[in-house]
Amino acid sequence: MRQLSQKWAQKVTVLVMVALGLGISPAWGAQPADFDQLSPLVQSRWNEDDQLLDLSWEDLIPEGFRADAILDQYDPEKIAQLTDDDPLIVEIMEKLQKAYQSAPVVGKLEGMPVRLGGYIAPLEITPEGVTEFLLVPYFGACIHVPPPPSNQIIYVKTEIPIAESLLEDAIWVSGRLSIDAADTDLALAGYTLYSEHIVPIEY
Structure with a gap:
C-alpha cells in the first residue's frame, strides 16, 4: 500500500508542477492551445x-x-475581346492586384x-x-x-x-x-x- 501511495504522490506532484509551470513543459506535439477553434x-x-x-x-x-471575385462584376466575353493596353483591362488588373495584396x-x-x-x-x-x-x-x-x-x-x-x-x-x-x-x-x-x-x- 505504501508503494502504491508513493506512486500516486509522484503523479500528483508532477500534475501540480505542470499546472504551476515549475520546470516541466508539455511534450512537443500535443495539440496546441486553441486547436479546437480551427475548422x-x-x-x-x-x-x-x-x-x-x-x-x-x-x-x-x-x-x-476569393481573390478574383472582382471579375464577377464584368462580362467575361467582353473582357476576352479587349487588348492588354485597354483602359478597362488596366483598371481590372489594378483592382486584382489590390485584392491579391490584401x-x-x-x-x-x-x-x-x-x-x-x-x-x-x-x-x-x-x-x-x-x-x-x-x-x-x-x-x-x-x-x-x-x-x-x-x-x-x-x-x-x-x-x-x-x-x-x-x-x-x-x-x-x-x-x-x-x-x-x-x-x-x-x-x-x-x-x-x-x-x-x-x-x-x-x-
Whole structure:
C-alpha cells in the first residue's frame, strides 16, 4: 500500500508542477492551445505521428474568400475581346492586384505547428545556400509570373541554409506558422513561418 501511495504522490506532484509551470513543459506535439477553434477540415489534417498540421494551400484561405471575385462584376466575353493596353483591362488588373495584396489570412492558425509542401522563391542566397525565401504553391510564382494572393505566399526564415540545387524541387517545410505579413522584394507574404525542418518531397 505504501508503494502504491508513493506512486500516486509522484503523479500528483508532477500534475501540480505542470499546472504551476515549475520546470516541466508539455511534450512537443500535443495539440496546441486553441486547436479546437480551427475548422473541422483543418483539424482533420492533424498528424499524430509528427504532431503537426499537414496543411494544404486551401487551408490558408478564409472560408468564402476569393481573390478574383472582382471579375464577377464584368462580362467575361467582353473582357476576352479587349487588348492588354485597354483602359478597362488596366483598371481590372489594378483592382486584382489590390485584392491579391490584401487577401485575408486565417487568424486561428497563429502559432500552430504545421507542415506545408511548396516551391522556393529565394530572397537571400549566401555561399552556404538559401536562408530566406518565399514558399509558394507552384513553381515560378513571384518570379516569372505575377505573384499569387498574399495568403498563398509564406515568408520562410531558416537557420539551416538550403542548397541551391533544391531551388527547382518541391519541398516540405515544417515549423511554427505566424500570421505576420512580410513585404519582400518579390511579393507581399501573408504569413511567416519559422522553419525547423525542410526536406525535398519524394514522389
